[in-house]
Structure formats: structure tokens, C-alpha cells
Amino acid sequence: MTAPLHPVLVRVTERIQQRSADTRADYLALVNRASKAGTQRQGMGCANLAHTFAALPTNDKLAIREAKVPNIGIVTAYNDMLSAHQPYASYPELIKRVAREQGGVAQVAGGVPAMCDGITQGADGMELSLFSRDVIALSTAVALSHNTFDAALYLGVCDKIVPGLLMGALRFGHLGSAFVPAGPMTSGLANDQKAKVRQQHAQGLVSREALLEAEASSYHSAGTCTFYGTANSNQMLMEIMGLHLPGSSFVNPGTPLREALTAAAVQQVLQHPVRLADIVDERAVVNGIVGLLATGGSTNHTIHLVAMARAAGVLIDWDDFSDLSAVVPLLTRIYPNGTADVNHFHAAGGMGFLMRELAQAGLLHLDVKTVMGEGLAAYTQEPWLNDGQLAWRPAPATSGDLAVLRPVSEPFSADGGLKLMRGNLGRGIIKVSAVKPEHRVVRAPAIVFHDQQAVQDAFQRGELERDFVAVLTGQGPRANGMPELHKLTPVLGVLQDKGFKVALVTDGRMSGASGKVPAAIHLSPEALDNGPIARIRTGDTVVLDGTTGDLHVDVPDAEWAARTPVVPQLAHHHHGTGRELFGLFRHAAGSAESGGSPLWGPALHTPDAP
Template sequence: MHEVIRNVTDRIIERSAPTRALYLERIRAASVHGVNRQRLGCSNLAHAMAPMNEREKNALSHMTQPNIGIVTAYNDMLSAHEPYKLYPALIKRTLMDLGATAQVAGGVPAMCDGVTQSQPGMELSLFSRDNIAMGTAIALSHNVYDGALYLGICDKIVPGLLIGALAFGHLPALFVPAGPMPSGISNAEKAKIRQGYAIGAVSEDALLKAEAASYHSSGTCTFYGTANSNQMLLEMMGLQLPNGSFVNTNTPLREALTQEAARTLLTLIEGRGEYKPIGGLIDERSFVNAIVGLMATGGSTNHTIHLIAMAKAAGIWLNWDDFDAVSKVTPLLCRMYPNGQADVNHFRDAGGMSVVISQLLEGGLVHSDVETVVGRGLERYIVEPSISNGAFGFMSGARLSRDTGVISSLAEPFSDEGGLKLLCGNLGRSIIKTSALKPAGYMIEADAIVFESQEELQSAFKRGELERDFIAVVRFQGPKANGMPELHGLMPPLGLLQDRGFHVAVVTDGRMSGASGKVPSAIHLTPEAAKGGILAKVMNGDRMRLDVENGTLELLVSAEELESRTMLHPDLSGNRHGFGRELFSTIRASVSSAEEGGSIFDTVGKERG
């Protein structure tokens, strides 16, 4: 085991000891021998099984066979979630053949950040994660389930489902993906057309045609953003079937994987196999493995928020120092858009997670002796699913990449360090994605130009006011201010300015997500401007220095000068209503900082002592 990985794990275990012990004790208290519906009275049970057919009712009433809850994020507006319309019936048939039953316990909301980018609805995106967690809890609250299957893929949906699943940590659980869409036009071509539109060289019709050629069918978007980072994390944590995340949707192999997921869950349930509740199956080592996977693959910056919130739900405390320490010793093994031109289909064809996990195990960078849904040991994930002679199975997986331009090796990584880095200084703490940065982006010192929204920056760009070196300060974009929307609207104009030879960067208390790329972006700045952060005192013309190599972000203004300045308190009332935002006022009022998970939950935190 690599010394740094071991030390980080030990620190997490030590700081989490009181709350983790409390969490595990609560799981033990919630567990029962036999099926959970034995706790119900006859009237309760009659309500629960009223819509079932006679065969299913007979199975439930005999109190011997498990009943599985399905929590689904299905809707037919998200391309990634549209295939789920067929999954419940398939799962029910598969389980019924094995003597078990299943019910759709409930549905949870699933919004598409691609649809809401730069729209008011995007201000509900981060908050939707905790709403999904609560919806999961409501779905499972009927207490007639002995295990659960979670159908979800995209950005906030998987973290929300996992937080909800951990609240029912005494139940075995397994996550079921639906797979990516086939590849569309190249990412390079798409980015070129977007930049052309930003300067008026490409028409809106041509832009829509290009976008529709990229996002063109059912399935996950193929770039390596938060949705596909979710799938990688679930495999690194052993909560999803091995190397199955990126099998294309609506294929025979995808259907076979879904059936296998249902069969596998039964092996985790008492009386059908070795009882493995999700709250005990994953531990501190599972989360460290997830962080290592994030760094090795160049995954989404959103997970510096989500992983903290997910871990907290299991009584485990992560912080950005953990991410930074892991990143410094984890080589970057993958090149997928936005830090390369390949997509997740190319990644799968190069060997996918089998190669990544094999390399990480070889380097002692991940914990091998962990529990997973397919048994003990992460080595079980060095396989590939297949159908041979009509039978589904896992065959030995690739240990070396079939395409070294997409997945490299420990011997020849794309970078000696991972894809994310912590920046600290007098403004606070922030995260920067480094996997797509060129060397020129590692150190920028320039004057600040201050904006209160991404729309202000776009307008200044169109007026020709940004043709110079500068650092864009985009503030009052944190959880407390407006729900921390992703600021993708910054990238086309700033990318164009960078291509013209200007040195530009972003400093913001907002999010940029897995799609941030070549423009240096210090994001998630904590404390945020709306909670008294120094960012609220920055003025146009202030000198700033962003130094990736040394991990610093400094406002080059004296402490005395900053002390004399008044903290800005802009009118944020425009972010408080419309598009349902008024319904989330209590979340805005109580949400934690980005480094604390941007969450309203305190699960076992108050007992931390």
C-alpha cells in the first residue's frame, strides 16, 4: 500500500471514529432477522401488496422470500434515464423466477444540467441532490423491503440516491446503470462550433444541428463529466457490477447486466446469501478508493462536494486536504473529454475500468481488501461482461490498455499527479481541475475583473472589453447565494480569449463541473462571498495570483487595505423566486459550504463531539 494513501486513510478513520461507530450501531439496531414486512400488521401488509398479482401476493404473504424495493429516477426527458422505463418489469420477472418479488418503491426527481445550463432552473440543481435523498427515504419508509436497487446515473441523482440508501444502511443495495449513448460528432468539432457561435461566426441553426449530433439518442452523454464520473465511482466503491457502467444502452448485454444486478442483490440478503447491508459494505477505504479513481481518471470537480456529502451520510468525514494529498501521488491514467478528445465509449473499448483498477492495484494506490457487491476484493473488478453462446458471464478483463491514447499505464501516465488540486490563500480554499491545463495555465498573475454573474462576463466579451490578460472574478455563485449553479457560459468566451494568446483564468465560489477544461478555474471558493468571504471585497484592478504548482491563490492586496474595505452585500432577491426557487428558501438558509458537502443534512454530525 502506498504510504500516502495509507496515511490519508488512517487520518479519515481517526477523525471519523465517533460518528462511524454511531452510524454502524444504528444499522445494527435497524436490522432484523427474517423479512422486514414481518413487522407490519395485516392491514399494513394488505395495502402494500394490493396492486400485485396473485403469485406475488402469495410470495409476500408467506413471509419467507425477500421483497426488493426499486427506487427509480426514470423520466423520458433525460437521455440517460429514459431507458429505465423498461427496467422495473425486467427486474420483477427476473426476481420472480428466483422466488423473490420486487416493487417500485418510489420515483425521485432527475433534472438535466445540460437542459438547465445558464437558465434559472440551474439554481435548483445542487439542491436537487438532497431532495433526491429525501425522496429515497420516503420511498423506503414503508419498511416492506429487504434490499433495494437504485436506478440512476446523472449528476446529482447518484449522490442523492446513495445518501438516501445510506440512511437505510441496514438494507443491501446495488446500483443499476443504463449505459451511454453511441458516440456522436467529435468533441473537438463540437467545441469549435460552440466557440464560433460565441463570436457570431456560426449561426444558431448550425449550433443546434451540431449539439443534436452530439446528444442524439437515449443513454448517458458520452463526455467524461459528472454523470460518467458517478459510474466510475460506483465501481471503485464496489456498488455496481464490474466494468459494466459503459456498456451501451438498449443492447442485449445491457439487458443481461440488469438481470444480473437483480440476481446479485439477492446474494447480499440474509437467507439468500451472506448478509451485506450497504452501510457496512462500504467504509473509509471505499471512499479513499473513490477519491483515487477520481484523480486517476481526471473526473468531475463536482465530486469534491458530493463525495464529502455521501461519506458524511455514512458517518465518515472527508475534506479537501484528503483529495489534495491523494492527487499528489495518483498518476493521471485517462484522457477523455474535456481533458482529451476520447469519450467513454473509447474508454470502454480500451479496457475501461478493468485496466484502471488493475493499474491502481499494481501501484498499491487503492485498497484491495474491500467488500463489494460481487464479493470481497477489488480484484473482482478486473473483468469484462459478455454474452457467449447465449449465456451471460464475466470473463478475465484487460490489465493493459488496448489504446494508450485513452488509457495509459503507471509506467507512462499522462501526468504524474491526478486531475485536481487544492488552492489555498488569503481568499480561502478552492479546487482547480488540472488535467486539461497546458503548462502556461499553471501560473497566472493579472488584474481582476469582477462580475456578479456569468451573463455580465458574456456581455463584456461581446462589447470587446476583455481583450487582455485578466482573472475573472465571478462571485455570489455559492450555495448560500443562488444554489451554486454550474457556470458553463464562461467557457466559450474565455476559451476564445485564451486561443487569441491572452492569459485568462476564473476565480469563483460557483461550480464549473466535469466539463471544465483548458481555462484555469479556481472554483468552489470557500468561504463564499454570501457568507462573508473575502471574495466579496475584491475590486476591479486588484492584482491576483493563481499558482497551481505551489497550490496557492492570493489576492495581492494588503491586509490593512482589505480590513478597510466594506463587505459587499448585493441584492440577491432575483435568485429567490421564479422557476420554483421560492420553494427552496429553507435549503438556501441552512446549506453548508462546498467543502462541507453543500448539504442540509447533519445525519450523525451533531454527535461528533
């Protein structure tokens, strides 16, 4: 029995709908203009159409030539260097075979790049990471621009790939669509043990060989990394927003169930297509925020989900996240918010259990469209193979492990652990779900840095053995592409474990697996836009209160106003590793709160649009 919708959920949704009235109307008008009766290929010029089937097998060629059967466009992030995307190698042939069996055809429309933050962490390539999302959106648009497809399947998993795919796909929202996951790798070395070895290496206590062995034992096979960072937050979001098949997010690669779910996605978009524009609306976006909060998901989605929503004409901001966080309980403990990984979460009851609990508390909009059709009721089930045939059954009535997954009646925390930070340093975000209560408030002198390496060098010199707030500036989208600052985690963690009061304040991003050290991130405006963070000086007293959301510097108002912002030297961030190609992206990027995208600014409304 579901409860009435929570009043805060209603209020935030209505606020978003009002804020988005013009941009959403423009978006739906765009989608409606692109829709047509029959197949998309009807009416194409003969030369144009001939190009679409020239290389196909005879039967597929005839099917497309007659323009009577639906054609699925496959947009894939396959490459075989990244474990999460390697399983996609076999998907196109499976999709084509099932499409033929279901009376349709399928073609690979195009590929999109897929880079791994785990490989580029702390390296120059990380400065392309955020903008790779927008390149993926553009690549998706190029793939679908041939206007020959009636439906689309999107193959992607990791950090920027899913947001980029959805941003591009939504501009083709007239197509029946589904996102098709590949699943997580099986569990290897426990994530907390891996983190311990990382800290030991940062202190010089273990060798590089020991560190590499730990990392290789953790990241050991095909599939998504098993910790709950941005990649697995993506999978949760796609499911709770109705874009995956129910229960499909965390099924391991290379299993019969995984293949059956992929085949079912093909059947769904051919036999029962639902326009993507009708799935992703204000209610679905709110459901995504709720899922992020209930699972302690990646802080990266305070940027990515904003950008994805804007692609559908839906305008959200950090007040929406913060207001919902106050009433959405934390129901999971998955590393770094606990010791379990996503396989343990899935085994304990997974997405079906989670969504049923949220629905019963009135914290989900159930009256939405999904790839399955009407409503989220189907998403309180889990898939299984019944004599080799795909079927769904109700998710477990009770959690299989209360240390990993809990009901609303006994949550890990009464709130979602994500707070809007405000004060004389601007607006930012903090995730406290993995931060112990005794570490959530820090009042200490600032030490200002301009890159991650400077923090590590100071640590190695023994200069950080004290209470302090590391202030890292010049890390926003316009400065250097807003790289994740994951290299800081072991260093700051070691110092906190030694008993020092430490925190981070930055206009950059932390890892999607932001952990136990309090970090006020995404400070907006960024330093390059003369944001207040550029006025902090080493020695200033910074107050970071993760319980109240207060973030300020104890400097008299007159002195603060008179200070000249210090913008770090950035030229060395703009060349090498292809960074010189992204100057236009840096110049055009929006603020973190508006999604950090160069593709659109604070609004999408075009009053004069035809």
C-alpha cells in the same frame, strides 16, 4: 501481483478513520438498529401489510403476504425527457421477472426527480440543480420509509441523481443494495468538434442553426452523454466503490449485455446480499477519490463525494483529495481532458484495466466489501456474453489505445491534476488535468462580476480583450444554490486562444466537464458568508498558481483587513422557476467543502443518540 499499499494512501485513510470515529460509530449503530432477522415485513400490522400487496398480481401477493421471501424495492430516476434515464422505462418489469425466477419479488418503491444540467445551464432552473441532489436523497428516504423491503436497487445515472440516491440509500444501509446503470449513448459528433462550434458561435462566426445541429449530432440517442463530466464520473465512482457489478458502467443501453448485467444485479442482491453500510466505509471512499483523480473526473465530486461520505458517517475534506492527487497518476484522456469519449475508454480496456493498474501500484484498497462480496479482485475483470450467458474474463493485459488509457508505468501525468487552492482568498479547488502547463499560472487584474450574463455582455462589448481574472461572486450554495457556470467556458476559451492570460475565480461551480481555462472554484467561505472573495475589487492583482496551489490578491494586509465585503443583490435569484420553494435549503446549506448540503452540517456526531 499487487504492491503494498502506498504510504500516502495509508496515511490519508487512517486520518479519515480517526476523524470519523464518532460519526461512523453512530452511523453503524443506526444501521444495526434497523436490521432484523427474517424479512423486514415480519411483525408488520395486518392493515399495514395488506396495503403493501393490494395491487399486486396474485402470486406476488401471496409471496409478500407470507412474508417469507425477500422483496426488492426499486428506486428509479426514470423519465423519458432525459436521454440517460429513458432506458430505465423497461427495467422494473425485467427486475420483477428475474426476481420471481430467483424466488423473490420486486416492487417500485418510488421515483426520484432527475433534472439535467445540460438543459438548465445558464438558465434560472440551474439554481435548483445542487439542491435537487438533496431532494433526491429525501425522496429516496420516503420511498424506503415503508420498511417493507429486504433489498434495494437504485436506478440513476446523472449529475445529482447518483449522489442523491446514495445519500438517501445509506440511511437505509441495512439493506442489501446495488446501483444499476443504464450506460452511455453511442458516440456521435466528437466532443472536441462540438466544443469548437460552441466557441465559433460565441464569436458570431456560425449561426444558431449550425450550433443546434452540432449539439443534436453529439446528443443523439438514449444513454448518458459521452463526455467525461459528472454523470460518467458517477458511473466510475459507483464501480470503483463496489456498488455496480464489475465492468457494467459503460455498456451501451439496449444491448443484450446491458440486459444480462441488470438481471445479474437482481440475482446478486437476492442470493448474495451485502449491506450497503458494509460496502461504503472509509476505504471505499478513498478508493472513490483515487478513481476520480486517476481519470481526471468531475470537480463536482469535491462536493458530492463529501456529501455522500457524510451519509455513511465518513468525514472527508479537500486536504484528502489534494494529498492523494499528489501521488495518484492520471491514466486516462477522456474529453474534456482529451478527444476520446467514454465509449473509447471502455473499448481501450475500461474500468477493469484501470483498477488492475491502480491495484498493482498499491493505490486501491482491495480488502473491501462490494455488491459481489469480498474484495475488489472481481473488478479487474470485464463482462461478456459466452453463448448468450453472462460471464467475466480478465480485463485486457494492455491498453487498446494509449492515447486514451495508459498503465501506471507510463501515465499521462504523475499526479491527478486536482489541487487545493489556498491563500488570502480562502480555500478552493482547481482541476488542471485539461489545462496546458503554460496556462496554469495567471497573474492579472481582477474584473469583478456578479452573474454569468455580465461576463458574456462584457465579452460582446469587446471589454475583455486583455489579460484578466474574472472574479464571479455570489454563486455559493447559500447565495443562489451554486449553479454551474458552464456558459463561461466558450467565452474564456476564446480569449485564451487569442493569447490572453485569463482565469476564473469563483465561489460557484464550473461544469463537471471543466476544461482548458484555469479556474479556482468552490471558494469557501462563500461571499454571502463574508468570505474573502467578497473583498476583491476590480483592478486588484490576483495571482492564481495552479502548480503550487497559491491563490491570493496582492493587497496590503491592513487594507485587505479593513475592506468591507460586498455581497451582491440576490433577491432576483430567489423567486421564479420554483426557487422560492428552496429558501430553507439555501438558508441551511453547508459550505462547499462540507458538501453544500442542507441535510447536515460539518459533523453528524450525536453523542446522546440511543
